[in-house]
Amino acid sequence: MALSGNAGSERKGLVEILSSTVIWGSIPVFAIWADLPSPVFVFFRVMISAVLLGLILRHGLKKSLANLLNPYILTSGILLALNWVFLFYAVFMIPVSEAIIFYYTGPVIAILLSPFIKEKISRKGYVNVAIALVGVIVMSVGTLSVNPLGIIIALMSGITYGMLSIFSKVSSRNTDAISLVFLQSIISMIILSPFMFLLPFHFGYRVLVIVIISGAVQTVLALFLWYDSMKYISIQLVSILTYLDPVFAIIFALVLLDQVPGIYTLIGAIMLISSGVWAASGAIKKKSAIMAVS
Numbered sequence: 001m002a003l004s005g006n007a008g009s010e011r012k013g014l015v016e017i018l019s020s021t022v023i024w025g026s027i028p029v030f031a032i033w034a035d036l037p038s039p040v041f042v043f044f045r046v047m048i049s050a051v052l053l054g055l056i057l058r059h060g061l062k063k064s065l066a067n068l069l070n071p072y073i074l075t076s077g078i079l080l081a082l083n084w085v086f087l088f089y090a091v092f093m094i095p096v097s098e099a100i101i102f103y104y105t106g107p108v109i110a111i112l113l114s115p116f117i118k119e120k121i122s123r124k125g126y127v128n129v130a131i132a133l134v135g136v137i138v139m140s141v142g143t144l145s146v147n148p149l150g151i152i153i154a155l156m157s158g159i160t161y162g163m164l165s166i167f168s169k170v171s172s173r174n175t176d177a178i179s180l181v182f183l184q185s186i187i188s189m190i191i192l193s194p195f196m197f198l199l200p201f202h203f204g205y206r207v208l209v210i211v212i213i214s215g216a217v218q219t220v221l222a223l224f225l226w227y228d229s230m231k232y233i234s235i236q237l238v239s240i241l242t243y244l245d246p247v248f249a250i251i252f253a254l255v256l257l258d259q260v261p262g263i264y265t266l267i268g269a270i271m272l273i274s275s276g277v278w279a280a281s282g283a284i285k286k287k288s289a290i291m292a293v294s
Helices: 001-025 027-034 038-056 059-065 071-093 096-103 106-117 123-140 150-169 179-193 205-229 235-243 244-257 263-293
Strands: none
Touching: 001 027, 027 038, 027 071, 027 096, 027 106, 027 205, 027 244, 038 059, 038 071, 038 096, 038 150, 038 205, 059 106, 071 150, 096 150, 096 263, 106 150, 106 179, 106 235, 123 263, 150 179, 179 205, 179 244, 205 235, 235 263, 244 263
C-alpha cells in the first residue's frame, strides 16, 4: 500500500507541474493585454497573491511570517521579482515565442545547479538537458535581427529562473507551499513598491480584471502547483517538464495575438516536448519497476 501511495504521489506531482505549465503559458498574453510597465504588472500580481494567500493562512499567518527573514526564502522572493520583471520587459521587446525560449534556459541552469542541493544528475538527465538545449538553439535560429537588448533581458530572466528553482527547492523543505508563495509575494511586493511611484501607468477596469486573473490564477494557483510538485518529483524532472511552458505560450500567442511561429520554432518545440515526455515516462517506468520487484 505504501509503494502504491508513492506511485500515486509521483503522478500527482506530474499532474501539478503540467497544469502549472499550461497556466503559465498564458501569462505573456495577459502581460501584453495589460500594457503596464513590467515592475508595476508584477507588483499587482504579487500584491493580489499576497492578499489571497494571507486570507487562506489567516489562522497560521504569524507562524508563516516567522520565516520571512529566512535567507533562502528571502533570496527566493528577490529572485521571483527579478525573474518576472525581466520576463515581462522581454515580452514587450521581442516576440513572445523568442522571449519565452530564452527564458527557458532557466530549467537547464537549475538542472546543472542541482548537485548543490545534493541531487545527482543522471546520465539520462544530461541527455535530457542536451535535447532541451538543442531545442532552444534550433528555436533561436533567425533571431539575430531581433532587439539584442531584449534577448539579453530574456536570458537574465532565464538565469534568475534557474536560481529561483534551486532556492525554492531548499525553502520548500522548511515550509509548506502556500506559506512559501505567500512569503515570496510579500518580499517581491516590498521590493517592487517604489516603482509604483516612479513609473507612469494607466489603470482601468479592463486592466483590473487582467491583474486579478493574473494574481489569482497565474500566480497563486500556478505557483502552488509548481512548488507542491517538488515534494513528489525531483527538481530535474520538474525542470524538464517545465519546458512544455514555452510550447503552450507559443500556442496562446498564435491564437490570441496572431504571432505565427516559424519552422525553426516548431522544430525546437517538438524537441522540447519530446524531452519532457521522455523524462516523465522514464520516471513512471522506474517507479513501476521498483513496485514490481518489491
